[in-house]
Amino acid sequence: MTISFYLNGQPVEVDVLPHRRSTDVLHEEFGLRSLHRTCQNQGCGICLILLDEQPVLSCLLPAFELRDRDIWTAEGLALLKEFGDIVEGFGSVGVRPCPICGPARTLATEALLRRTLRPTRQQAKDTAASIRCDCCSEARVISAVLKTARIREARLHAQ
Amino acid sequence: MPSKHTAPRTYFPRTIAEALDIHASQQGAVFWAGGTHLAQSSHNRRYIDLPRVVVSLGRVEELARASRSEEGLELGSMMSLDRLDSIGRNALPLGLPEALAHLGSRPLRCRATIGGHIAMRDRMGDLTGLLQLLDTQIETRYLKLRRGRRKPAISSRKLSLSQLNGPEGLQDGELIVRLSIPHGDWTHGFALKIPVTGNGRRQLNFYALARVDKNVLNQWRMALSDGQSGILRDRDLEVAMAGKPLPLSKRDMDALEGSVEHLTRVWENRPCEREIAQRLTRGILTDIST
Numbered sequence: 202m203t204i205s206f207y208l209n210g211q212p213v214e215v216d217v218l219p220h221r222r223s224t225d226v227l228h229e230e231f232g233l234r235s236l237h238r239t240c241q242n243q244g245c246g247i248c249l250i251l252l253d254e255q256p257v258l259s260c261l262l263p264a265f266e267l268r269d270r271d272i273w274t275a276e277g278l279a280l281l282k283e284f285g286d287i288v289e290g291f292g293s294v295g296v297r298p299c300p301i302c303g304p305a306r307t308l309a310t311e312a313l314l315r316r317t318l319r320p321t322r323q324q325a326k327d328t329a330a331s332i333r334c335d336c337c338s339e340a341r342v343i344s345a346v347l348k349t350a351r352i353r354e355a356r357l358h359a360q
Numbered sequence: 361m362p363s364k365h366t367a368p369r370t371y372f373p374r375t376i377a378e379a380l381d382i383h384a385s386q387q388g389a390v391f392w393a394g395g396t397h398l399a400q401s402s403h404n405r406r407y408i409d410l411p412r413v414v415v416s417l418g419r420v421e422e423l424a425r426a427s428r429s430e431e432g433l434e435l436g437s438m439m440s441l442d443r444l445d446s447i448g449r450n451a452l453p454l455g456l457p458e459a460l461a462h463l464g465s466r467p468l469r470c471r472a473t474i475g476g477h478i479a480m481r482d483r484m485g486d487l488t489g490l491l492q493l494l495d496t497q498i499e500t501r502y503l504k505l506r507r508g509r510r511k512p513a514i515s516s517r518k519l520s521l522s523q524l525n526g527p528e529g530l531q532d533g534e535l536i537v538r539l540s541i542p543h544g545d546w547t548h549g550f551a552l553k554i555p556v557t558g559n560g561r562r563q564l565n566f567y568a569l570a571r572v573d574k575n576v577l578n579q580w581r582m583a584l585s586d587g588q589s590g591i592l593r594d595r596d597l598e599v600a601m602a603g604k605p606l607p608l609s610k611r612d613m614d615a616l617e618g619s620v621e622h623l624t625r626v627w628e629n630r631p632c633e634r635e636i637a638q639r640l641t642r643g644i645l646t647d648i649s650t
């Protein structure tokens with residue numbers, strides 16, 4: 202099946218079986234090394250991507266669902282200025298996620314900030330909890346998400 | 361399910377009529393909403409084991425529409441649980457924001473749809489009990505051959521969520537198109553999801569709605585579920601509780617506890633669930649009495 206979609210802002214096309222897991226399609230066919238699979242359909246969140254601005258679990262997404270969609274991975278986000286806010290936000294509270302969960306945390310934070318620039322503590326908590334990895338404490342990730350939101354808001358106001 | 365290596369045929373209808381036609385013309389076809397439940401049961405590492413024919417509902421605009429009125433919410437079946445959540449606490453019926461917050465993570469809720477949630481056959485979705493208490497109505501469409509016609513025509517059916525979960529439930533090829541959730545005039549709503557075992561394999565969903573005016577319990581509804589053995593609800597007791605002064609008398613409290621004891625008999629080898637259900641009932645009645 203030939204599937205066309207937008208990947209990190211660029212139109213792409215790939216010939217794959219429709220029931221392949223999107224994580225693998227993006228990793229293997231497009232060389233996007235930020236994508237990992239660490240659980241078997243258990244919702245760990247490590248395979249998170251943005252699909253039409255929404256955070257979704259790519260391991261549960263068959264390739265046919267990519268058709269005509271706008272997909273972003275951490276590689277694409279890293280080229281945008283929004284990424285700088287996240288690096289600064291997480292860095293300023295001393296949170297350094299590991300290479301396995303870092304890309305997913307970045308995307309989950311970005312997804313939240315695209316929904317609201319003033320997330321509540323509960324929303325930040327949900328965002329932190331949506332990625333299960335023991336490398337950093339949930340409380341500190343919550344602070345990092347809230348800090349990133351403040352940085353983002355300040356930058357947008359200054360523009 | 362076909363063999364794991366058989367690639368499914370996938371269809372992307374744009375209208376309800378197209379979706380029904382494709383489903384009817386392809387043996388073994390399955391509607392695909394968010395796909396989270398269908399994909400979760402696949403244990404093949406490389407592929408998602410899918411039915412032979414998948415009818416993806418993601419492009420049927422009519423199914424994604426939603427509206428709000430004084431009476432309540434009208435939701436297209438393809439509304440994601442995240443979009444439902446984003447309607448906001450003040451516009452959602454009591455208990456629903458809490459129930460949504462307990463359901464998976466945001467990335468799951470962004471894909472999972474309300475239609476898929478209530479259509480799962482082998483699992484009782486966490487929202488089901490509350491949606492039943494709220495008197496949720498369902499509208500479906502299906503194809504029916506009429507006398508004198510060669511081509512089947514689209515028919516519709518309206519039923520309550522309790523009916524959908526019962527023997528009159530969804531037929532093969534029947535598509536849920538809309539849910540109507542009345543606001544009701546509840547003053548208290550509770551939706552609790554209690555993990556019973558550390559690994560999360562066993563859980564108890566507890567839902568209650570109450571309308572209290574001037575220390576009188578004018579309406580009371582309660583549902584329990586373990587996600588597997590259906591919704592437990594005692595409608596006779598709900599009727600009997602209406603009009604009781606608060607705090608409840610010892611006799612009324614005993615009747616309520618007796619009802620929970622009776623209802624949860626199906627969990628005879630699950631003493632933890634039964635004990636939690638009793639405690640929650642007592643706690644909630646105390647809460648609304650103060």
Ligand SMILES: Cc1cc2nc3c(=O)[nH]c(=O)nc-3n(C[C@@H](O)[C@@H](O)[C@H](O)COP(=O)(O)OP(=O)(O)OC[C@H]3O[C@@H](n4cnc5c(N)ncnc54)[C@H](O)[C@@H]3O)c2cc1C
Nearest residue numbers: 244393394395396397398472473475476477479485486536
């Ligand atoms: C990691 C993970 C965690 C989860 N956690 C929870 C949880 O905490 N609580 C919970 O309740 N559930 C949970 N689930 C189950 C979750 O998948 C469902 O609750 C979800 O709402 C299903 O919606 P869907 O749109 O993805 O359904 P799908 O998977 O697309 O469909 C489910 C079923 O409904 C049928 N169907 C779909 N739409 C229609 C329609 N419009 N008309 C007729 N039939 C239709 C499909 O054919 C299929 O049989 C979890 C799932 C995963 C993967």
Ligand code: FES
Nearest residue numbers: 239240245248260
């Ligand atoms: S790898 Fe996708 S949810 Fe764990």
